[in-house]
Amino acid sequence: MLDRNDVIPLYKQLQETLKKQIQSGERKPREKIPSEINLAKEFDVSIITARKAVNLLAEEGFVEKKQGKGTFVAAQKYTRNLSDVISFSEVCRLNGTVAGSQLLESKFIEADKKALDRLERPEGEMVLYIERLRFVDNEPIVIEKNIFSIAYSFLINEDLDNNSMFDILKRRSGTEVARSSRTIEICRATQQEAQLLKITKGSPLLLIKSIAYSTENKPVFIGTQIINGERYQFTM
Known part of the structure; x- marks a missing residue:
């Protein structure tokens, strides 16, 4: 008392x-x-x-x-330093949590000219689209959508559930993601996004658009992350 x-x-x-x-x-x-x-x-x-x-x-x-x-x-917020280029799995490890992922979609698609220009690929070339739901301690936090050039087509045969994409890239092709350019916006959850993240439709979300580059300064993938901002905080 x-x-x-x-x-x-x-x-x-x-x-x-x-x-x-x-x-x-x-x-x-x-x-x-x-x-x-x-x-x-x-x-x-x-x-x-x-x-x-x-x-x-x-x-x-x-x-x-x-x-x-x-x-x-208040629910625990997970911290990520945007100055560091590390995988989602490593971010979770640094926060003392367990990363998880569920593959939602993996397929070859026709990309528009803007996407191919960002990947520095010729017009008309197919790309690999991969969408995953990312978890922290079994709680859905991020919807991750990435577009890879055809050079990384081997990813379509990889087990992307609960495995680090960065680790697979390094193991299979020797590719290491060294830096990325990012833009951050606020968006509202669509019905599908709300169902995946177990939140209410229209809830505010963080939208991060990025281009990841290798140590050779070559584009590796174009990424979009839709993040439950209530559970995530960023430092610079």
């Missing part, structure tokens, strides 16, 4: 108590926490004290307030 004789204000004590419950796992991610009225009753404090404690938790990112629904324990 809270100590009324402590020099630390009651709202700070309550904030720390709730924070410890979240950090220990006593309160789970996405779990709804009691209303400010109920917190005030439970800890025998004023509603204003309870509100200040919850607001501080929200500022620190431990809880999220949802209009008309209440306050919930």
Whole structure:
């Protein structure tokens, strides 16, 4: 319980108590926490004290307030440094999580001139389109769509479920992705994207478009990543 004789204000004590419950796992991610009225009753404090404690938790990112629904324990955000060119699998390893993937589509297609120019390939050449759903600890986070030049056609016969594309490229062709150019936008989830990512249609998503280059400065693939921004954060 809270100590009324402590020099630390009651709202700070309550904030720390709730924070410890979240950090220990006593309160789970996405779990709804009691209303400010109920917190005030439970800890025998004023509603204003309870509100200040919850607001501080929200500022620190431990809880999220949802209009008309209440306050919930915030889900863990996964961090990626955009300055580094590393695979999704390696990003997960650095975050202490397990990467996964599910192949959605793999096929040869006719690419438009813009895509072929980016891949530095001649007009009319076929390309390999690969779409995967990426998971973090079994939770869908990213829809990944990549277009490869025909030089990487061997990928169509590879097992792309739960395996790193970067590792396969290096093993099969000696290709290492050394850098990439990226643009980042905000988009809204379509019905299909919402179903795959288990979110609501129209939810805000991060859209990253990129071109990956090898150590020889040759284009390896054109990539599009559609990311659940609520679970991902980027650093530079």
